[in-house]
Amino acid sequence: MSHYYRLVVSCPDQVGIVARVSGFIAQQGGSITEASQHSDLQTGRFFMRYEILADSLGMSVETLRSAFEPIAQEFSMQWALMDTQKRRRVILMVSRESHCLVDLLYRWQAGELDCDIAGVISNHEDMRSIAEWYRIPYHHVPVDPNNKEASFAQVQELIDNARADCIVLARYMQILPPSLCERYAGQVINIHHSFLPSFAGAKPYHQAYERGVKLIGATCHYVTEELDAGPIIEQDIHRVSHCHTPTDLVRFGRDVEKAVLARGLRWHLEDRVLIHGNKTVVFS
Amino acid sequence: MSHYYRLVVSCPDQVGIVARVSGFIAQQGGSITEASQHSDLQTGRFFMRYEILADSLGMSVETLRSAFEPIAQEFSMQWALMDTQKRRRVILMVSRESHCLVDLLYRWQAGELDCDIAGVISNHEDMRSIAEWYRIPYHHVPVDPNNKEASFAQVQELIDNARADCIVLARYMQILPPSLCERYAGQVINIHHSFLPSFAGAKPYHQAYERGVKLIGATCHYVTEELDAGPIIEQDIHRVSHCHTPTDLVRFGRDVEKAVLARGLRWHLEDRVLIHGNKTVVFS
Amino acid sequence: MSHYYRLVVSCPDQVGIVARVSGFIAQQGGSITEASQHSDLQTGRFFMRYEILADSLGMSVETLRSAFEPIAQEFSMQWALMDTQKRRRVILMVSRESHCLVDLLYRWQAGELDCDIAGVISNHEDMRSIAEWYRIPYHHVPVDPNNKEASFAQVQELIDNARADCIVLARYMQILPPSLCERYAGQVINIHHSFLPSFAGAKPYHQAYERGVKLIGATCHYVTEELDAGPIIEQDIHRVSHCHTPTDLVRFGRDVEKAVLARGLRWHLEDRVLIHGNKTVVFS
Amino acid sequence: MSHYYRLVVSCPDQVGIVARVSGFIAQQGGSITEASQHSDLQTGRFFMRYEILADSLGMSVETLRSAFEPIAQEFSMQWALMDTQKRRRVILMVSRESHCLVDLLYRWQAGELDCDIAGVISNHEDMRSIAEWYRIPYHHVPVDPNNKEASFAQVQELIDNARADCIVLARYMQILPPSLCERYAGQVINIHHSFLPSFAGAKPYHQAYERGVKLIGATCHYVTEELDAGPIIEQDIHRVSHCHTPTDLVRFGRDVEKAVLARGLRWHLEDRVLIHGNKTVVFS
Incomplete structure (x- = not known):
């Protein structure tokens, strides 16, 4: 089974979230193999889930978490980054x-x-x-x-x-x-x-x-x-x-x-x- | 569309209902094209529905109804006999x-x-x-x-x-x-x-x-x-x-x-x- | 699990099969708990399956088979009578x-x-x-x-x-x-x-x-x-x-x-x- | 019915496509209401579809098309940008x-x-x-x-x-x-x-x-x-x-x-x- 990191996010919807998150992943060289988004129009909340090939990133899940923290704060995200090797x-x-x-x-x-x-x-x-x-x-x-x-x-x-x-x-x-x-x-x-x-x-x-x-x-x-x-x-x-x-x-x-x-x-x-x-x- | 009589029955379940009804239909020469039965084990009630080719019987629906009446009484049936020509x-x-x-x-x-x-x-x-x-x-x-x-x-x-x-x-x-x-x-x-x-x-x-x-x-x-x-x-x-x-x-x-x-x-x-x-x- | 006999029949379709078979079962006092029939209009073949409470019949499956044999011959049936106790x-x-x-x-x-x-x-x-x-x-x-x-x-x-x-x-x-x-x-x-x-x-x-x-x-x-x-x-x-x-x-x-x-x-x-x-x- | 632009893209998969496209949309102030992606692992081809609120962009579909053209060329995209007002x-x-x-x-x-x-x-x-x-x-x-x-x-x-x-x-x-x-x-x-x-x-x-x-x-x-x-x-x-x-x-x-x-x-x-x-x- 391949090794992935999974980023799961929910936050208030606004312009630029996907750009910011996908830009961040791309900067690290991350290869996204599966991406899902949902905007709930009734509550104005945004949801996303990325599956990223761990090897494409060349960093530990902890390092990636630290690097992502500022973005999470900027958009008031509830988020988690999972490592599929930690079952x-x-x-x-x-x-x-x-x-x-x-x-x-x-x-x-x-x-x-x-x-x-x-x-x-x-x-x-x-x-x-x-x-x-x-x-x-x-x-x-x-x-x-x-x-x-x-x-x-x-x-x-x-x-x-x-x-x-x-x-x-x-x-x-x-x-x-x-x-x-x-x-x-x-x-x-x-x-x-x-x-x-x-x-x-x-x-x-x-x-x-x-x-x-x-x-x-x-x-x-x-x-x-x-x-x-x-x-x-x-x-x-x-x-x-x-x-x-x-x-x-x-x-x-x-x-x-x-x-x-x-x-x-x-x-x-x-x-x-x-x-x-x-x-x-x-x-x- | 073919011409059928439809016999629909419900009554207390007991041995011999199908034999009596199908025997009656057979005596009149009736050709049954579709037959369904159900015994509800919880309530002890029996249900059946026959579709009979009208031409095979050679009698009006009224005549058939009269002929069937004694059987219906014998088994305390709620019943109806429909003629598909009467829509x-x-x-x-x-x-x-x-x-x-x-x-x-x-x-x-x-x-x-x-x-x-x-x-x-x-x-x-x-x-x-x-x-x-x-x-x-x-x-x-x-x-x-x-x-x-x-x-x-x-x-x-x-x-x-x-x-x-x-x-x-x-x-x-x-x-x-x-x-x-x-x-x-x-x-x-x-x-x-x-x-x-x-x-x-x-x-x-x-x-x-x-x-x-x-x-x-x-x-x-x-x-x-x-x-x-x-x-x-x-x-x-x-x-x-x-x-x-x-x-x-x-x-x-x-x-x-x-x-x-x-x-x-x-x-x-x-x-x-x-x-x-x-x-x-x-x-x- | 209750004890049943199962009668399964296929034969050329004609008037009176159900009457004959259900009449036979009723004569023996048999209580039919499930009955299914099908007439294939294209091939003119008739199919039926009865599930009969064994205790209601008071005879062995072999005896019942012998008693049914003449009916089977009369209608050129392919048939089988199974005893659910013989798994x-x-x-x-x-x-x-x-x-x-x-x-x-x-x-x-x-x-x-x-x-x-x-x-x-x-x-x-x-x-x-x-x-x-x-x-x-x-x-x-x-x-x-x-x-x-x-x-x-x-x-x-x-x-x-x-x-x-x-x-x-x-x-x-x-x-x-x-x-x-x-x-x-x-x-x-x-x-x-x-x-x-x-x-x-x-x-x-x-x-x-x-x-x-x-x-x-x-x-x-x-x-x-x-x-x-x-x-x-x-x-x-x-x-x-x-x-x-x-x-x-x-x-x-x-x-x-x-x-x-x-x-x-x-x-x-x-x-x-x-x-x-x-x-x-x-x-x- | 709301007014949307729909961007539909397929191209060889590589790191950074989503970042580039979503970044471009965000720069224009575009509000994405629905986003779908798919990477075909067998053929290495990438597919995406964005639904963007037209009003959030403040430009005609033609202007948006011209602005997007360089990105499309960069990634060898087959693409189309549709205006839902043009049925x-x-x-x-x-x-x-x-x-x-x-x-x-x-x-x-x-x-x-x-x-x-x-x-x-x-x-x-x-x-x-x-x-x-x-x-x-x-x-x-x-x-x-x-x-x-x-x-x-x-x-x-x-x-x-x-x-x-x-x-x-x-x-x-x-x-x-x-x-x-x-x-x-x-x-x-x-x-x-x-x-x-x-x-x-x-x-x-x-x-x-x-x-x-x-x-x-x-x-x-x-x-x-x-x-x-x-x-x-x-x-x-x-x-x-x-x-x-x-x-x-x-x-x-x-x-x-x-x-x-x-x-x-x-x-x-x-x-x-x-x-x-x-x-x-x-x-x-």
Whole structure:
């Protein structure tokens, strides 16, 4: 895999941003292999993402960061410069439904997800065997309904010890406490098994069945304090009919969930997802 | 177009229904060209639809109805026997958005919708020209916000005078009064411009934009007293991204609305849609 | 899982087939939970599939077969009566691409594929570990380009010893010899990584890239002597653009291949696929 | 509608192109509202498209063109600078199938297609009435199989007299002579009623039916001398099954054709389609 630096920027829109940034990169001899921009006309905010061949620049990511700092200040940028050689460290959290976990582990092994998997945390023991087959550390943290605080303190410790910077709720059927949502804001990705905002909360496929919808869906989103209400990264659907029982909906749904979560996570890992209020800009 | 009788049945499920019905049809020499059945395991209700070549039977639809009556009673059937030579009479209702109306008129002329269009009713004059190009009577019934009763009395009179048995709200932006919903129960089809139950009510594309969803949709459903809550016939979606403004969503949405309404109406006209509580069985 | 008998029939179309068959089932007290029919107007052939609750019949599948035989003869039926308690025995064949194999093994374990997996045969050793994690016997049968006959004799022996009645080429990159195609006609399912008939043969994603198509696809079909030309069971596509390299196409394609093969195999195992000349009737 | 200049460029890739172009635009005070780039790694060619608010520049398109010329030469660019106030002039060509023509006329009237429709040319009289309802000049040019040359000389004259710069074959069932293909290279858009490269040539839906495919499609492409082999702009598909007759395929196909042609033409009119050998870059 080639070595890139990725520059991701958001700032108030004005004339000359692209000229300034691309001029800076060109001065350093930087070869841009992928460039995306977006101007949000409603909020007047500008977003950009550059993928730059690291070798073309001949400097470390730290040096490049220092050199870019004045431009960032000039345009009041929120920005980050990532080095693809420093892979993100991901924690997968799961309860008893295995499909998303197994799918992500397979894709990771197949090279589709450019990250290290630092560990799996579960409130059950069920997934230990498959996680360990992939040589991933497995942490069983039961959640005591009468003392969730202790459990989530342990979860937080595991995340921090693993130096993880991305947490994926791969059908983890517990609600994260606000403290964790806040601590890892923009780093926790959930898959919800409905086409949000329809059927938030529990048992969405049964809600969908009761309403008699003709399409079911899944939604990958960042976790915020408000349940199932964070910025949406990706959604997809599957057609159903009167023939299908709730069990069929759950089965179709598994495939949609897997696909949507895998795409959302991949884009997140490639720094393609920029949060904009309660929405996302996705340079996919 | 060939001449068919269509038998549509729903009744409590039990052993022997298909044998009895198909035996009866076979005794009369009836050639079944299309047969659909569905057993709803949750409610224990059975649904079926047969399409029978009229010429193979050699009897009028009335005679066939009389002959079938005892079977219907035996199995406590809700049933109907339709003659495709007696086309449904459809009233189209529209406000100012033309896309659904124009699409339905074109499909009707192209032979995709097997019905007579008995007239167009609108609270505006805008669509008169295109309706009349298709030689369809156009009725302008303004809706006075302070006296809706009078307007809808006129609407009802027009429907009844036209002997219409199907009313299509092709982006008719007025809410039908409960009396009309009840009088034409199961005969009024609406297109809602969202993926219900998400974004019921007004301005769904703007609601969708605000929520930052990645797919927008449209829903074709039977109208009931409760707004946007009737049995769903068909739904579909279109992918959107951060690039798209509310105006883009409206534009994409038009295509989804047209497609979904046309499919839903066609299935209704072909007696493929059976209402089952607040859901539908669609033998498409 | 409930216990069903499945009756699958194809015969020349004529009046009274459904009446005769459903009458017969009703006489035995049989409760039909799913019924599908199709009349092919072009060829005049009739197809049907019944799913019958075994307990409602109170007789063995052999007894039922004998009782049905006269009807089958009367209507010149090709027919089969399956007992869902007798699961099909499936052999998976694979080369070095793991995605389809891993996906099928997972779905099988999750209960989505109602069959026994009798073994994995591969011309490489790569997949042994994952197959054995699922406790499936693994047979390494190298294919010597100069003596394929010997290899395929061994393959045939393995299939026969395993009493397999379904062979899935889950990205098995060898061409089966005509003798095997004939011996297991209607039992060998292949996944081809293009939207057939486009891009038959080798390296379809590269062919697709060269042609600049905007959608890539995959096709699940029965294997016949003529390469990539057998009856199609299922197809699906994925959108691509100028941004995507052949590597991206391969990656997207993996997901389409997995989905299409899994659906096709599931339908085959549930006796939903009836071969009709070089086409299929799929009661999905 | 806002007033934009659109800069579209392709050239050999090298460091500094974006910096140079965006720097130039910024110097003139130009406000870029939409920017797209693509580097083709295989051919080493670079593509870009900028949408610039005309008012922010304060100069005519001619002045801007002159000012940009040195940069274009420096980088060996193929380029164009369009003024959205100078709308393209489109000729629609049609035979007897009305769906694409009617769809395009409606979208044009609804403001979805930013162009002037300079006329409709047909080898039949059938579409005169609807074209004239939209107040579009209609030209009936019969094609004599024994003297096609004369007919196409007349077609060419009509196109040139109309000062048209875009010709849409909206189900025009005649093959354009090589001379016209060459004269209007990159300006003639065709809709082919199959998922190319499958089923090129005549009666594609019947070919698809015979092959038993499970999806049918349509392809919008630029016309070149080789039949159905030009650069593909857009494709889409519709699911079909054994239930569907060739007539059904034709009916489903009409909707796919309309959608695909409308998208392709819209992108072409917005200068989003860049031809790259026999492929396209589409900045949609």
